[in-house]
Amino acid sequence: MVKCGINGFGRLGRKLLRVCIEREIDIVAINDVNMSADYMAYLLMYDSTHGRFKGHIKVQDDVLEVNDQKIKVYKESDPKEIPWYSEEAEYIFEATGLFTTTEKAAQHFNGGAKKVIIAASSPDAPIIMYGINTDDYNSSMKVIATGTGGAVCAAAILKEENPAELRKYTVCYLIIPHVL
Numbered sequence: 748m749v750k751c752g753i754n755g756f757g758r759l760g761r762k763l764l765r766v767c768i769e770r771e772i773d774i775v776a777i778n779d780v781n782m783s784a785d786y787m788a789y790l791l792m793y794d795s796t797h798g799r800f801k802g803h804i805k806v807q808d809d810v811l812e813v814n815d816q817k818i819k820v821y822k823e824s825d826p827k828e829i830p831w832y833s834e835e836a837e838y839i840f841e842a843t844g845l846f847t848t849t850e851k852a853a854q855h856f857n858g859g860a861k862k863v864i865i866a867a868s869s870p871d872a873p874i875i876m877y878g879i880n881t882d883d884y885n886s887s888m889k890v891i892a893t894g895t896g897g898a899v900c901a902a903a904i905l906k907e908e909n910p911a912e913l914r915k916y917t918v919c920y921l922i923i924p925h926v927l
């Protein structure tokens with residue numbers, strides 16, 4: 748099974764872990780500069796949006812154990828310093844919101860990553876939205892981005908409404924709070 752890591756255990760990183768556990772995707776390491784393993788366990792267990800975690804969570808030193816799956820916890824601020832190779836994590840979900848260019852995301856290769864999936868939009872990485880343009884993905888791509896949550900939702904609707912014109916749309920994210 749491919750082994751994966753998560754960088755950034757915020758709102759999105761925690762949801763990612765829940766989905767990966769449901770789908771039996773092997774998360775072997777998580778890095779977040781601001782969190783200990785104990786705090787990760789607490790935030791994973793008690794989530795006011797997604798509800799209480801239905802499973803077992805245990806912490807031993809810097810290892811988070813979720814349903815008997817051992818996940819090593821790191822606290823690095825620099826992606827180049829995260830030793831993904833120690834747990835053989837090859838696919839990294841970049842979920843800090845900070846390292847969204849190809850160059851910045853590629854810093855994970857330093858620690859042994861083989862592919863990086865930026866869980867946000869990117870100014871230069873190919874944006875592959877699941878179910879929207881999944882066919883554009885090819886295995887030579889080393890860094891891809893998923894697009895922001897709002898863009899993925901909008902694209903799903905627009906694809907139904909006007910598929911031929913889909914690539915012409917631009918999503919103005921968070922414009923409403925700025926305008927009001």
Ligand SMILES: NC(=O)c1ccc[n+]([C@@H]2O[C@H](COP(=O)([O-])OP(=O)(O)OC[C@H]3O[C@@H](n4cnc5c(N)ncnc54)[C@H](O)[C@@H]3O)[C@@H](O)[C@H]2O)c1
Pocket residue numbers: 754755756757758759760778779780781782823824825842843844845866867868893894895896897899
């Ligand atoms: N694709 C989607 O569907 C989708 C949905 C929601 C959010 N997002 C994107 O995901 C990203 C994160 O959003 P969020 O809501 O989870 O934010 P968040 O602030 O809740 O989480 C970010 C986490 O990264 C950690 N962090 C900050 N700097 C770090 C560093 N240098 N190294 C390691 N960890 C660091 C923070 O401690 C925090 O826990 C944003 O870019 C957002 O746009 C994508």
